[in-house]
Amino acid sequence: MRTTIKKVFWAWEFEKEEVWLNEMAAKGLCLVSVGFCRYEFEDCQPGEYGIRIELLEHKPNHPESVKYLEFLEGTGAEQVGSWMKWVYFRKKKADGAFELFSDxxxxxxxxxxxxxxxxxxxxxxxxxxxxxxxxxxxxxxxxxxxxxxxxxxxxxxxxxxxxxxxxxxxxxxxxxxxx
Amino acid sequence: MPNPALTEAVYYILLSLMQPMHGYGIMQNVEALSGGRVRLAAGTLYGALSTLLERGWITALPGPKDNRKKEYQITPAGRDAVEGELLRLRELLDNGTKIMEENR
Structure with missing residues (x-):
């Protein structure tokens, strides 16, 4: 089942946004698409996925971004949506803790x-x-x-x-x- | 002048790439090598690989153009960097061991 939630996060609150999206995923609502202040979720196993957000250097369809997004996909991070240069990823928690940056x-x-x-x-x-x-x-x-x-x-x-x-x-x- | 210290991530990436490996393989290998202590995140790894490619310490192997499966391998320049780092680490370890022993 699809659930749409409208919610406002300012750009400097992206970590808070991530926490919220991960709480939703822990409850069994997985992000499948994003828009302006709009989040769409689908039912999934509670705690199946971890969610991360990144502001890219270029637009998601820029060749440099495409290369990067493909690389991330190869490591199990699936792109679920994007808005402007913001990209939303999910990764199965069974594959280990999901982080985009480790240093x-x-x-x-x-x-x-x-x-x-x-x-x-x-x-x-x-x-x-x-x-x-x-x-x-x-x-x-x-x-x-x-x-x-x-x-x-x-x-x-x-x-x-x-x-x-x-x-x-x-x-x-x-x-x-x-x- | 000798090379400055390598970061832990770069050091383990270079060691991993003694064998050809793709991104996800490197992440798993580094985690296994360090007994689970060093966990490279994909974004950080991508940046490190790009810089290492630019430096000529690693090379991307010809093969699938697909960035999901692209494989990398260490170059002779990369091996030199690891050798230099081993010397530096040995010095750190020797000095640390000696001075700590004397002061126990």
């Missing part, structure tokens, strides 16, 4: 990729928001609502960026002592 340098690299996305989105929203707010005084007051939304989204993204940055510093600190 700090690659974890840091992935975090930096998400941070870069947040920085671009955040700055863009702040800029567009400021522009709209300026225009609303000069031209059309309806733009003030859009401008305010832009500013709020921009602030959200920057707060998310700061959170991930803190996490990244912790990983970097660890790296000074351990491999």
């Amino acid at each position: 700090n340098p690659t974890r840091i690299k992935h975090l930096s990729r998400v941070m870069h996305l947040l920085l671009v989105l955040g700055l863009l929203n702040l800029l567009v928001g400021a522009y709209n707010l300026v225009l609303c005084f000069a031209w059309d007051s309806a733009l003030s609502a859009i401008g305010t939304v832009n500013i709020i989204l921009g602030i959200f993204a920057m707060v998310g960026y700061a959170k991930l940055r803190k996490k990244r510093s912790r990983l970097k600190e660890e790296q000074q002592l351990f491999e």
Whole structure:
């Protein structure tokens, strides 16, 4: 049976999203497709699969991504869905614990990729928001609502960026002592 | 100048590739070699293999173009890197053993 759940996770909450998807899988609801804030599940054995999320460097259909996704498939990680550059994987738990990264340098690299996305989105929203707010005084007051939304989204993204940055510093600190 | 220290992952990947092996084979082999201690995740392994290919320490074997089954093998340059690492590890171990013995 298919179950669709609508749920919002911000980009900096991808680890929380992963935890939630794994909880669903543990309950016997396996992710089979993703869309914008929309998750589709199918019944499976409780605890049959582990779920991981990755923000790719390129779009999933880019040749570099295709090579990478095929390699992952060869190791048992099956792609169940994607949204923009975010890709969702599942792997049978019987094949061992499912992780995408096993050392700090690659974890840091992935975090930096998400941070870069947040920085671009955040700055863009702040800029567009400021522009709209300026225009609303000069031209059309309806733009003030859009401008305010832009500013709020921009602030959200920057707060998310700061959170991930803190996490990244912790990983970097660890790296000074351990491999 | 001698090569800097290899990461544990690279060291075990190179040792695994004395025999031709595909990605999943490397993951299993490294886990078995280290008695379950070192578990390479697929994303990390992919990055390491790409870097090793660029360095010329390993090579992709001709054969199926399918990235799921692509096999890799160590090159002479890769063997040199392992030999260098063995010397370095021996030095670390010898110094550690000696100094700890003296101070027990």
